[in-house]
Amino acid sequence: xxxxxxxxxxxxxxxxxxxxxxxxxxxxxxxxxxxxxxxxxxxxxxxxxxxxxxxxxxxxxxxxxxxxxxxxxxxxxxxxxxxxxxxxxxxxxxxxxxxxxxxxxxxxxxxxxxxxxxxxxxxxxxxxxxxxxxxxxxxxxxxxxxxxxxxxxxxxxxxxxxxxxxxxxxxxxxxxxxxxxxxxxxxxxxxxxxxxxxxxxxxxxxxxxxxxxxxxxxxxxxxxxxxxxxxxxxxxxxxxxxxxxxxxxxxxxxxxxxxxxxxxxxxxxxxxxxxxxxxxxxxxxxxxxxxxxxxxxxxxxxxxxxxxxxxxxxxxxxxxxxxxxxxxxxxxxxxxxxxxxxxxxxxxxxxxxxxxxxxxxxxxxxxxxxxxxxxxxxxxxxxxxxxxxxxxxxxxxxxxxxxxxxxxxxxxxxxxxxxxxx
Amino acid sequence: xxxxxxxxxxxxxxxxxxxxxxxxxxxxxxxxxxxxxxxxxxxxxxxxxxxxxxxxxxxxxxxxxxxxxxxxxxxxxxxxxxxxxxxxxxxxxxxxxxxxxxxxxxxxxxxxxxxxxxxxxxxxxxxxxxxxxxxxxxxxxxxxxxxxxxxxxxxxxxxxxxxxxxxxxxxxxxxxxxxxxxxxxxxxxxxxxxxxxx
Numbered sequence: 001x002x003x004x005x006x007x008x009x010x011x012x013x014x015x016x017x018x019x020x021x022x023x024x025x026x027x028x029x030x031x032x033x034x035x036x037x038x039x040x041x042x043x044x045x046x047x048x049x050x051x052x053x054x055x056x057x058x059x060x061x062x063x064x065x066x067x068x069x070x071x072x073x074x075x076x077x078x079x080x081x082x083x084x085x086x087x088x089x090x091x092x093x094x095x096x097x098x099x100x101x102x103x104x105x106x107x108x109x110x111x112x113x114x115x116x117x118x119x120x121x122x123x124x125x126x127x128x129x130x131x132x133x134x135x136x137x138x139x140x141x142x143x144x145x146x147x148x149x150x151x152x153x154x155x156x157x158x159x160x161x162x163x164x165x166x167x168x169x170x171x172x173x174x175x176x177x178x179x180x181x182x183x184x185x186x187x188x189x190x191x192x193x194x195x196x197x198x199x200x201x202x203x204x205x206x207x208x209x210x211x212x213x214x215x216x217x218x219x220x221x222x223x224x225x226x227x228x229x230x231x232x233x234x235x236x237x238x239x240x241x242x243x244x245x246x247x248x249x250x251x252x253x254x255x256x257x258x259x260x261x262x263x264x265x266x267x268x269x270x271x272x273x274x275x276x277x278x279x280x281x282x283x284x285x286x287x288x289x290x291x292x293x294x295x296x297x298x299x300x301x302x303x304x305x306x307x308x309x310x311x312x313x314x315x316x317x318x319x320x321x322x323x324x325x326x327x328x329x330x331x332x333x334x335x336x337x338x339x340x341x342x343x344x345x346x347x348x349x350x351x352x353x354x355x356x357x358x359x360x361x362x363x364x365x366x367x368x369x370x371x372x373x374x375x376x377x378x379x380x381x382x383x384x385x386x387x388x389x390x391x392x393x394x395x396x397x398x399x400x401x402x403x404x405x406x407x408x409x410x411x412x413x414x415x416x417x418x419x420x421x422x
Numbered sequence: 423x424x425x426x427x428x429x430x431x432x433x434x435x436x437x438x439x440x441x442x443x444x445x446x447x448x449x450x451x452x453x454x455x456x457x458x459x460x461x462x463x464x465x466x467x468x469x470x471x472x473x474x475x476x477x478x479x480x481x482x483x484x485x486x487x488x489x490x491x492x493x494x495x496x497x498x499x500x501x502x503x504x505x506x507x508x509x510x511x512x513x514x515x516x517x518x519x520x521x522x523x524x525x526x527x528x529x530x531x532x533x534x535x536x537x538x539x540x541x542x543x544x545x546x547x548x549x550x551x552x553x554x555x556x557x558x559x560x561x562x563x564x565x566x567x568x569x570x571x572x573x574x575x576x577x578x579x580x581x582x583x584x585x586x587x588x589x590x591x592x593x594x595x596x597x598x599x600x601x602x603x604x605x606x607x608x609x610x611x612x613x614x615x616x617x618x619x620x
Contacts, residue, residue: 090581091620142506
């Protein structure tokens with residue numbers, strides 16, 4: 001009986017791979033530029049996804065659609081995800097909270113991070129603009145400004161540089177400039193200048209014909225599941241746990257007070273829990289240059305260090321992640337120690353329960369994984385005629401790593417031609 | 423008997439829970455579902471604007487100056503959307519146009535029928551048609567007035583609360599002089615709060 005339970009638990013644990021491992025193929029295909037294959041794979045993931053992960057997968061597919069130039073599909077996916085994230089914002093589901101506390105944190109529906117919500121509006125703005133819907137892009141600009149206000153206004157001066165999204169400020173400013181609202185544009189460019197010095201243009205001039213090129217560089221960090229081992233011991237009326245987190249030399253400690261009726265049968269208990277470790281991806285691109293009609297026009301300027309934002313958001317949520325892990329560890333310990341003493345039958349059952357909880361324990365590795373590590377920008381005055389532009393990427397030795405897709409820019413209704421290259 | 427009744431009741435209960443429930447909503451008593459722009463707001467804006475134009479005396483003045491004729495008007499392509507919502511603002515303009523025509527207050531030039539009319543006129547001017555009975559070229563009527571406007575909002579989201587202030591401003595300007603002959607605004611502010619539990 002006990003063996004059967006264990007076998008079932010192991011099988012279930014294998015079947016329930018983490019989000020990062022399930023996204024691996026789509027991620028690789030996307031970064032390889034094989035957008036159709038990435039989309040086909042994401043279609044399958046979306047189709048089979050539970051309600052908990054569906055909207056995050058829609059974000060991934062929306063981003064792939066944007067990169068593939070399928071703007072209408074990108075808008076549908078990103079808007080559906082955004083609607084849901086706003087709907088569940090600041091709400092809780094009791095069933096999910098129990099699931100997260102007792103089983104693992106992936107039992108709850110994914111709630112996107114503030115920087116992700118800001119990026120949704122940013123990409124929607126780009127999708128509307130690139131499909132030629134100027135009014136739609138202005139509406140998204142309004143939504144973007146609202147998001148920036150909602151999620152970054154309350155940040156302390158210390159946190160703001162890491163958690164704000166300069167790319168969003170740039171896009172908002174650019175749209176204001178295009179609409180002829182110079183004062184509003186200046187406000188956003190000023191905010192940008194504090195976050196990314198040198199990235200804002202010297203002057204706001206809606207009448208100057210300009211080419212503005214954004215490019216995404218390298219991959220965002222991903223969360224991977226890591227097993228953390230620790231030691232739990234009784235200290236007066238409390239349980240005290242010690243464990244080491246990857247990347248931290250000093251051991252971490254947590255205390256669970258009010259447990260004086262809990263009798264550990266040993267002087268201490270070893271425990272393990274699954275922990276989402278934030279892993280930065282290798283940075284390949286050192287710098288990149290914009291090529292216009294075959295000539296290198298100049299080096300693209302750093303605009304947004306999304307890698308830094310993602311890591312800072314992760315650091316901020318670490319406390320809550322560890323608190324939930326500590327609670328699950330406590331439940332497991334109770335199941336395996338105190339309750340096992342009641343009688344033999346109960347002892348076996350709770351031992352199995354404890355082992356099953358260990359088998360089910362899984363780190364929540366969910367995060368938007370098709371975001372870039374960095375966004376760069378280049379802005380130049382241009383002639384009214386058509387030009388072909390692409391970006392050339394270099395490594396730290398100055399060797400060419402590759403080039404982006406080429407785009408032919410034709411003069412449109414606006415004096416500002418916007419190009420978004422991935 | 424009891425043995426049969428219980429499964430039947432269970433089935434009835436289950437059938438009541440399943441399927442899609444559809445109900446007709448009376449547009450006269452339609453209310454907004456949340457703080458966002460809704461169909462109920464369309465009626466509020468149309469009523470507000472129509473009452474204001476009637477009270478302004480614009481039609482009466484025009485009729486007095488032009489031997490009882492109705493002004494010829496044109497709709498702007500859409501209301502300028504300065505909100506943070508993707509709203510089909512053309513719908514607001516078209517609802518007002520419908521009311522104005524049906525209440526006999528104005529005539530409208532169909533701005534979206536130009537290409538279709540031109541195609542028909544060219545076709546009817548060809549030898550395929552009886553030229554004596556064909557529609558004549560050169561009879562399009564130019565609009566003297568344009569109905570246009572903008573819709574703006576100020577939204578505050580705070581946790582579960584969503585507060586939305588909406589302003590719709592419309593005007594009728596004279597094409598010849600650019601003089602605004604009528605203008606008014608409809609404003610409303612709504613707050614919605616989500617439940618803490620989902």
